[in-house]
Structure formats: C-alpha cells, structure tokens
Amino acid sequence: MISVVIIGNGNIATHLKSAFxxxxxxxxxxxxxxxxENIPESDxxxxxxxxxxxxxxxxxxxxxxxxxxxxxxxxxxxxxxxNKGVFYMLQTFSKDKEIDFSKIPFCLEAENKEDYLxxxxxxxxxxxxxYNINSEQRKAIHVAAVFVxxxxxxLYKIGNDICExxxxxxxxxxxxxxxxxxxxxxxxxxxxxxxxxxxNDKKTIKNHLELLNIEQQKIYxxxxxxxxxxxx
Amino acid sequence: MISVVIIGNGNIATHLKSAFxxxxxxxxxxxxxxxxENIPESDxxxxxxxxxxxxxxxxxxxxxxxxxxxxxxxxxxxxxxxNKGVFYMLQTFSKDKEIDFSKIPFCLEAENKEDYLxxxxxxxxxxxxxYNINSEQRKAIHVAAVFVxxxxxxLYKIGNDICExxxxxxxxxxxxxxxxxxxxxxxxxxxxxxxxxxxNDKKTIKNHLELLNIEQQKIYxxxxxxxxxxxx
Numbered sequence: 446m447i448s449v450v451i452i453g454n455g456n457i458a459t460h461l462k463s464a465f466x467x468x469x470x471x472x473x474x475x476x477x478x479x480x481x482e483n484i485p486e487s488d489x490x491x492x493x494x495x496x497x498x499x500x501x502x503x504x505x506x507x508x509x510x511x512x513x514x515x516x517x518x519x520x521x522x523x524x525x526x527x528n529k530g531v532f533y534m535l536q537t538f539s540k541d542k543e544i545d546f547s548k549i550p551f552c553l554e555a556e557n558k559e560d561y562l563x564x565x566x567x568x569x570x571x572x573x574x575x576y577n578i579n580s581e582q583r584k585a586i587h588v589a590a591v592f593v594x595x596x597x598x599x600l601y602k603i604g605n606d607i608c609e610x611x612x613x614x615x616x617x618x619x620x621x622x623x624x625x626x627x628x629x630x631x632x633x634x635x636x637x638x639x640x641x642x643x644x645n646d647k648k649t650i651k652n653h654l655e656l657l658n659i660e661q662q663k664i665y666x667x668x669x670x671x672x673x674x675x676x677x
Numbered sequence: 678m679i680s681v682v683i684i685g686n687g688n689i690a691t692h693l694k695s696a697f698x699x700x701x702x703x704x705x706x707x708x709x710x711x712x713x714e715n716i717p718e719s720d721x722x723x724x725x726x727x728x729x730x731x732x733x734x735x736x737x738x739x740x741x742x743x744x745x746x747x748x749x750x751x752x753x754x755x756x757x758x759x760n761k762g763v764f765y766m767l768q769t770f771s772k773d774k775e776i777d778f779s780k781i782p783f784c785l786e787a788e789n790k791e792d793y794l795x796x797x798x799x800x801x802x803x804x805x806x807x808y809n810i811n812s813e814q815r816k817a818i819h820v821a822a823v824f825v826x827x828x829x830x831x832l833y834k835i836g837n838d839i840c841e842x843x844x845x846x847x848x849x850x851x852x853x854x855x856x857x858x859x860x861x862x863x864x865x866x867x868x869x870x871x872x873x874x875x876x877n878d879k880k881t882i883k884n885h886l887e888l889l890n891i892e893q894q895k896i897y898x899x900x901x902x903x904x905x906x907x908x909x
Contacts, residue, residue: 496881517881517884517885535849535850535852535853536852536853536856537853537856537857537860537871548852548855549852550849550852552849574849574852576845576846576849578845581843582843582844582845584884584888585839585840585842585843585845585888586839586840586843586845586849586850587885588839588885588888588889589835589836589839589840589845589850590836590850590853591872591873591874591885591897592832592833592835592836592839592896592897593832593833593836593850593853593854593857594853594854594856594857594871594872595870595871595872595873595874595875595904596832596896596897596900597829597832597833597854597857597858598857598860598861598866598869598870598871599866599870599874599900599903599904600824600825600828600829600832601824601825601829601861601866601869602865602866602867602870603821603824604821604822604824604825604866605865605866605867607817607818607820607821607824608817608818608821610817611813611814611817611818612814613808613810613814613817613818613821614808615865617767617782617784617806617808617818618767618818618821618822618825619861619862620767620768620780620781620782620806621767621768621769621822621825621826622825622826622829622858622861623780623858624768624769624826625769625825625826625829625830625858626829626854626855626857626858628769628830629830629833629851629854630851633834633837633847634830634831634833634834634836634837635834635837637830637833638827638830638831638834639769639826639827639830640823640826640827641823641827642823642827642831643827649728649749652749652816653749653819653820653823656816656817656820657820660903660906663899663903664828664899664900664903665823665824665828667895667896667899668828668831668896671831671892671895671896672827672831674892
C-alpha cells in the first residue's frame with residue numbers, strides 16, 4: 446500500500462486523484478492548498494500547485510517526502526526540510542477531457558534511490574512511460590514542449606486564419622497535420638523536411654509572401670531562413 | 678470507363694497510377710514528360726510534372742482536357758488550347774510510403790461544370806474527400822500548408838535539437854505532439870492554445886530564453902510576441 450496526499454485542486458490534482466482512486470494499492474487524500482492544517486502523514490505528498498506557490502506551500506509541510514509536478518521548476522524550489530522529488534507529467538491537461546495515462550511520459554526525480562523507486566512504483570501504477578529526468582533536463586524538455594506544442598498550435602492558428610480569409614474549411618489541412626505529426630515517429634524531423642524553404646525555392650517563397658499580412662510574413666521569413674540556414 | 682493519361686514519373690505520377698490501376702472503370706497510361714510523342718487521346722490528361730514545367734509541357738499537348746497537380750500554380754499556367762483543370766492532392770508524398778487516398782483531400786478546379794464532374798468522378802474512384810477549390814483558394818491553401826507542415830516540422834526539429842543537447846530521448850515529446858495535432862479536431866487552434874505566451878507569463882518566458890541559442894531565441898521571441906498580440 447502506498448499512501449498519497451495530493452495538495453491542490455487544479456486539473457492535474459483532479460486527474461491524478463481519479464487515476465489513483467482506481468488503483469487498489471494506493472490510498473489517496475486530496476487537500477486544498479489554502480487549508481494546510483492536519484495534513485495526514487503519507488509516503489508521498491504531491492504538490493499540484495502553481496509554480497509560484499511551490500516554495501511557500503512546501504515550507505509549511507512536514508511530511509517525509511514532498512514532490513512537485515512542475516516542468517519548469519527545479520527540485521530546489523521545494524523548501525520542506527524533509528526529502529524532495531519531482532513527479533512531472535509531460536502533457537497538456539484539460540479539465541473536461543479524460544486523460545489516458547498510459548500515453549503520458551512521467552518525468553521523475555528524487556534525491557536518493559529509495560525515493561526514486563517509490564515514485565517509479567507510483568507512476569507505473571497508473572502509467573507505462575517512465576523517465577529518470579534531472580532538473581536541468583526537465584527545464585530543457587519544458588522549453589522543447591513550448592516549441593512542439595504551443596508554437597506549433599500557433600502555426601495551426603495561422604493556417605486556420607488563412608483558410609478563413611479564403612473561405613476554405615480548416616478541416617482540409619487536418620490530414621496533412623496528422624501526417625506531419627506521425628512522420629517523425631519513423632524519420633527524424635530533419636530528414637522529414639520538405640517544401641519551398643528546404644529546396645530554397647525563391648520563386649515560391651516570394652509568391653507565398655505576397656499572400657500574407659505583415660505579421661504572418663515576419664514569421665514566414667524567420668522560419669524559412671532558419672530552415673535554409675539550419676538552426677544550431 | 679474513364680481513360681486517363683498521366684504525364685510525369687515523379688512521386689505523384691507513380692502513386693496516382695497505382696491507385697487508378699486498382700479501379701476497374703479507369704484505363705490509365707503513364708508517359709515520360711520528355712517523350713511527348715504519340716500521346717493517346719484520353720478523357721483526362723494529368724500533368725504530374727514540376728511547377729516550372731507545366732506551361733512548356735502543356736503547350737505540346739493537344740488532348741481535349743488537361744489538368745495539372747500543383748498546389749501553387751494557377752489553372753492559367755496551363756497553355757494547351759483545349760480545356761483546362763486542376764487535380765491537386767493536399768498531402769506530402771514520399772516515394773517509398775504507401776498512400777491512403779481515402780484520407781487525402783482532393784482540390785478540384787475546372788472551367789465548366791461537365792469537366793468538373795468528370796474530375797469529381799475520377800477523384801471519388803480513389804478517394805472520399807473532394808473539394809471545389811479555385812486557383813486563388815488553392816494558393817492560400819498551399820501557403821497554409823507550409824505553416825502547418827514545413828514550419829511545424831521545423832519546430833519539431835528544434836525540439837529534437839534541444840532534447841539531443843540535454844541527452845533526453847526525442848520520443849518523450851511524441852505524446853504531446855500527438856495531442857496537439859488531435860486537439861484541433863474538436864477545438865479551434867485559438868481556443869486550444871496554452872503555455873507561457875498566452876498567459877503572458879514573463880518569468881517563464883525569460884527562463885526559457887536563457888536556455889536557448891541565438892537562432893532559437895529569435896524564433897521563440899517572434900512566436901511568443903505573435904501569440905501575445907494575436908496574429909491578424
């Protein structure tokens with residue numbers, strides 16, 4: 446039996462609690478971060494609070510092993526005097542959407558092997574993909590995630606804007622979006638690249654720029670230049 | 678029975694020919710674009726040649742109905758004296774990879790209704806998603822495709838570079854990439870946006886910039902600014 450206390454009531458706290466509740470050998474208690482009295486001792490105390498609150502909240506906890514769930518915070522941001530760790534799930538969480546934990550990478554960090562193995566047991570009770578990731582690596586993953594998730598989504602938005610302006614349904618791009626995201630499972634992104642930039646096809650690039658507004662042109666130019674030059 | 682002549686021997690010509698061969702009511706002949714003698718008359722003559730060759734090759738064809746397969750060329754780039762049209766498939770084609778035509782959007786254009794219906798019949802013999810798209814719209818789709826395919830793939834490359842520098846396997850980002858590409862099937866990209874830029878979380882943005890090289894910083898800054906401002 447592993448006893449878990451989850452502190453917080455955002456998306457991550459809610460989804461984690463639901464997942465743990467389905468596992469017989471885990472006993473889970475959820476606590477509002479503004480009511481930190483009488484926290485029961487537990488094997489693992491998970492702080493699922495905003496990045497800014499990690500230090501303050503952890504200061505008030507006397508439990509034996511405290512972990513946070515933040516991609517961009519160091520293990521050192523925890524200020525409890527007991528053992529520290531990180532239980533970071535690399536995925537975007539939406540309130541209403543069911544989470545398939547079997548597809549989520551768990552990035553775990555702890556100060557000693559025993560604590561790490563405990564976190565690993567907890568992660569494997571609800572998931573399958575478990576990685577030992579230190580704080581420097583996790584920060585890098587968090588930045589990389591901004592590129593492949595937030596920035597990619599913004600490129601989808603620009604594609605959507607261009608379609609709307611021309612009365613074309615955005616769904617027409619979805620098969621291409623699917624193929625682009627799946628191709629890199631078997632080919633490195635560098636080898637998967639196609640299009641006018643990698644061919645340095647100046648005529649097509651010029652024609653494209655004429656169709657775009659100034660903001661879109663800026664983005665088109667910098668990404669084309671980066672593909673032509675290679676980013677290193 | 679529909680008779681089709683395909684001129685060209687690149688990826689599109691090869692994949693199209695294979696697909697047509699599997700349909701009983703289509704008779705297909707493939708011709709090398711450098712050997713334009715004795716072209717048999719046919720219901721539809723498909724020019725699957727490079728954009729630059731469309732005008733020159735079409736000038737030499739006397740068949741009754743000639744279409745090209747280019748996303749970035751106008752129907753007016755065809756210089757045959759007979760009827761003209763466009764048979765554009767919105768997808769990236771790789772030589773070795775089998776194509777699932779049922780998932781590919783066919784963007785069709787013709788000068789008159791009868792020709793359009795013939796193209797539609799041909800497209801529906803191998804595919805299911807058929808759109809009536811004029812030359813202006815097709816050019817816009819082609820630019821939008823560069824954003825959601827080539828530029829997105831470049832963001833994947835940057836994600837891969839960051840992972841490699843930090844000895845993290847790139848596969849760790851694949852579930853997030855999948856989720857990002859699937860989310861927009863049910864939510865507009867604008868509503869699907871998350872992350873530090875949309876929250877204008879300056880502290881995280883500053884921390885991220887410190888981890889990037891100058892080229893990556895430029896791209897990070899311009900995309901973050903575009904998300905913060907909104908691109909219109």
